[in-house]
Amino acid sequence: MRHIISLLMENEAGALSRVSGLFSARGYNIESLTVAPTEDATLSRMTIVTSGSDEVIEQIYKQLNKLIEVVAVMDLSEGEHLERELMLVKVRAVGAVREEMKRMTDIFRGCIIDVSDKTYTIELTGTGHKLESFLQAIDRSLILETVRTGASGIGRGDRILKL
Amino acid sequence: MELTGAEITIRCLQEEGTEYVFGYPGGAVLHIYDALFTQNQVKHILVRHEQAAVHAADGYARSTDKVGVALVTSGPGVTNAVTGIATAYMDSIPMVIISGQVPTFAIGEDAFQEVDTVGITRPCVKHNFLVKDVKEIASTIKKAFYLAKSGRPGPVLVDIPKDISNQKAEFSYPSSVSIRSYHPAQHSDLEQVKSAVQLLLAAKRPMIYAGGGVILADASKQLTELVRLLGFPCTNTLMGLGGYPATDRQFVGMLGMHGTYEANMGMQYCDVLLAVGARFDDRVVGNVKHFSQEKRKIIHIDIDPSSISKRVKVDLPIVGDVAHVLDDLLAELHASKEKPDQQAIAPWWAQIKEWRGKNSLVYKNSDEIIKPQFVIEKLHEVTQGDAFITSDVGQHQMWAAQYYKFDKPRRWINSGGLGTMGFGLPAAMGVQLAHPGEQVACVTGEGSIQMCIQELSTCKQFQLPLKIIMLNNRYLGMVRQWQQFFHGNRYAESYMDALPDFVKLAEAYGHVGMRIEKPSDVEPALKEAFGRKQQLVFMDFITDQTENVFPMVQGGKGLSEVILAEDL
Numbered sequence: 001m002r003h004i005i006s007l008l009m010e011n012e013a014g015a016l017s018r019v020s021g022l023f024s025a026r027g028y029n030i031e032s033l034t035v036a037p038t039e040d041a042t043l044s045r046m047t048i049v050t051s052g053s054d055e056v057i058e059q060i061y062k063q064l065n066k067l068i069e070v071v072a073v074m075d076l077s078e079g080e081h082l083e084r085e086l087m088l089v090k091v092r093a094v095g096a097v098r099e100e101m102k103r104m105t106d107i108f109r110g111c112i113i114d115v116s117d118k119t120y121t122i123e124l125t126g127t128g129h130k131l132e133s134f135l136q137a138i139d140r141s142l143i144l145e146t147v148r149t150g151a152s153g154i155g156r157g158d159r160i161l162k163l
Numbered sequence: 164m165e166l167t168g169a170e171i172t173i174r175c176l177q178e179e180g181t182e183y184v185f186g187y188p189g190g191a192v193l194h195i196y197d198a199l200f201t202q203n204q205v206k207h208i209l210v211r212h213e214q215a216a217v218h219a220a221d222g223y224a225r226s227t228d229k230v231g232v233a234l235v236t237s238g239p240g241v242t243n244a245v246t247g248i249a250t251a252y253m254d255s256i257p258m259v260i261i262s263g264q265v266p267t268f269a270i271g272e273d274a275f276q277e278v279d280t281v282g283i284t285r286p287c288v289k290h291n292f293l294v295k296d297v298k299e300i301a302s303t304i305k306k307a308f309y310l311a312k313s314g315r316p317g318p319v320l321v322d323i324p325k326d327i328s329n330q331k332a333e334f335s336y337p338s339s340v341s342i343r344s345y346h347p348a349q350h351s352d353l354e355q356v357k358s359a360v361q362l363l364l365a366a367k368r369p370m371i372y373a374g375g376g377v378i379l380a381d382a383s384k385q386l387t388e389l390v391r392l393l394g395f396p397c398t399n400t401l402m403g404l405g406g407y408p409a410t411d412r413q414f415v416g417m418l419g420m421h422g423t424y425e426a427n428m429g430m431q432y433c434d435v436l437l438a439v440g441a442r443f444d445d446r447v448v449g450n451v452k453h454f455s456q457e458k459r460k461i462i463h464i465d466i467d468p469s470s471i472s473k474r475v476k477v478d479l480p481i482v483g484d485v486a487h488v489l490d491d492l493l494a495e496l497h498a499s500k501e502k503p504d505q506q507a508i509a510p511w512w513a514q515i516k517e518w519r520g521k522n523s524l525v526y527k528n529s530d531e532i533i534k535p536q537f538v539i540e541k542l543h544e545v546t547q548g549d550a551f552i553t554s555d556v557g558q559h560q561m562w563a564a565q566y567y568k569f570d571k572p573r574r575w576i577n578s579g580g581l582g583t584m585g586f587g588l589p590a591a592m593g594v595q596l597a598h599p600g601e602q603v604a605c606v607t608g609e610g611s612i613q614m615c616i617q618e619l620s621t622c623k624q625f626q627l628p629l630k631i632i633m634l635n636n637r638y639l640g641m642v643r644q645w646q647q648f649f650h651g652n653r654y655a656e657s658y659m660d661a662l663p664d665f666v667k668l669a670e671a672y673g674h675v676g677m678r679i680e681k682p683s684d685v686e687p688a689l690k691e692a693f694g695r696k697q698q699l700v701f702m703d704f705i706t707d708q709t710e711n712v713f714p715m716v717q718g719g720k721g722l723s724e725v726i727l728a729e730d731l
Contacts, residue, residue, distance in 0.1 A: 062469035068290040071344040
């Protein structure tokens with residue numbers, strides 16, 4: 001089953017490799033991993049999307065907690081949570097396609113953030129599912145490149161992961 | 164007054180009460196060696212290979228309750244040390260390894276003797292640090308010792324670049340340490356303890372299964388009291404031997420792949436299992452599915468939450484320091500109105516007695532050829548069961564575990580988790596330094612001993628009167644045994660040809676060598692060897708080449724699917 005795990009860790013060199021090394025050493029799956037500093041510059045917040053049986057997820061949770069630099073871990077998918085991912089898509093946009101592409105971007109509530117005479121770069125935010133849907137909705141042969149950040153997650157309401 | 168990073172490093176070791184540093188000098192640690200040279204408090208033991216430095220620090224740590232310390236240089240110094248570090252990691256041994264690194268300005272430039280030490284050691288340390296500021300050396304070393312010893316212990320590495328060890332800073336050693344992301348469990352949840360007591364008192368077929376956690380937590384006193392109070396049978400893992408006295412009647416022997424019949428059957432068919440500081444690893448429970456076929460309630464005490472329900476689903480976890488949890492359990496038992504009912508478990512004991520009747524450790528002795536088991540039995544007799552025994556890895560290790568009855572903790576020193584050949588001799592050096600005047604023997608084979616044989620030189624330099632008990636069957640015996648059982652007697656590369664003359668080899672290193680070829684010579688030779696209190700004696704026992712370790716639970720099989728010597 002898919003799980004989205006959020007963690008706070010010391011914002012120190014090498015901390016990321018401890019997490020990614022743990023996943024590869026123990027054969028855990030990583031679908032995506034995002035990390036950046038928080039409002040407290042000494043802490044980084046990481047979101048890991050993984051999958052596995054209940055036993056594997058329990059081990060992942062415990063093994064992450066065991067890393068010395070990990071301050072707090074939460075399995076967001078155990079409760080109400082939100083997740084968002086950012087995608088940048090560069091598409092070929094010439095002739096009639098230009099108008100069509102603009103329309104699709106509007107429908108998906110994305111925005112075009114760069115324009116050249118032959119291309120658009122579209123920014124789109126949403127769940128992974130929404131981003132997939134967009135890619136399916138447009139003519140695949142027009143896609144020049146896509147960049148996705150991987151999911152960032154946060155608990156709803158009072159579910160807060162803080163030091 | 165300002166001190167150099169190197170001087171600070173040594174001052175930190177002094178503050179930690181470090182008695183011995185096991186190490187080997189090299190370019191990146193020259194400043195640190197210079198600082199060592201100008202003081203007398205911390206003694207340095209010069210090994211002949213960095214792997215041995217870490218094993219010796221490990222043996223020192225295992226036989227005491229202190230943190231072992233090793234010091235190695237960058238590059239090959241570190242890569243040689245990795246085997247030792249991984250060995251300590253797998254067995255949760257508290258250790259601090261200080262490594263030199265190329266200067267900070269050279270890091271990443273593929274400098275001479277540069278490796279990514281933090282990266283290479285990351286998967287086999289509890290934690291590691293690269294110190295990039297001389298002002299952080301003291302606090303980092305303080306943290307390293309704290310991490311190594313607290314919670315589930317383990318090796319911690321501190322990598323110090325050469326320029327950092329030469330820069331100056333004010334020295335003050337922190338009196339305390341706190342790490343906001345690290346809070347090892349201490350006391351148990353009393354509700355869980357109460358539930359455990361209820362389960363234990365209601366058991367009809369109870370079993371207590373205790374591992375290395377009991378030794379690490381110095382909890383064998385509490386374990387012994389608990390086992391006696393309850394009147395339950397107790398088994399130890401390979402790592403837990405000595406945690407409960409092996410000569411006691413409630414002890415059913417070691418369990419696992421080469422465990423006794425009664426221990427494995429008891430483990431399989433008990434209705435309540437109390438696991439203490441053990442981790443249900445593959446060599447202990449064999450096939451998990453087979454093990455889980457039998458219904459039983461499992462109580463698991465461990466300091467590491469990730470050990471709980473990792474391989475075997477546990478009904479009642481108690482996370483905490485084993486000694487504290489056992490104290491709480493004992494207090495709760497004493498306070499309980501219900502008392503252990505020996506009548507209720509009498510049929511279970513009768514069953515265990517029947518299993519014991521199989522006499523699963525029996526072997527056929529000989530007047531002609533030395534049986535390895537016989538050597539260990541005589542070793543036990545001659546040393547009155549009171550020696551520190553280190554071992555290497557293979558058949559001799561299992562025979563030592565089976566036939567040397569360990570009544571005290573920290574006497575049995577072996578590489579259980581990683582299974583590192585070459586561990587025994589350097590580990591024995593650390594043990595002997597920690598316990599001068601005590602009998603220290605290394606049980607080894609002609610394969611293992613050659614993996615760190617150069618340490619005979621270290622033993623000479625530091626006058627370590629070890630007794631090396633080498634069971635020489637001219638085979639990599641455990642490999643040969645598996646080839647015999649599972650690979651159609653095809654002994655691929657398991658025969659040791661061109662062995663050295665070990666007697667002459669020992670003599671060349673300045674020690675006493677003995678070759679023992681007749682069973683009748685075993686006891687007198689051992690007596691003579693242990694009588695030489697100031698000398699290292701290397702005993703080359705020429706043993707039966709065909710002897711196998713029994714009982715045996717094959718990999719992938721269940722605990723009750725055991726092969727006994729009589730079955731073949």
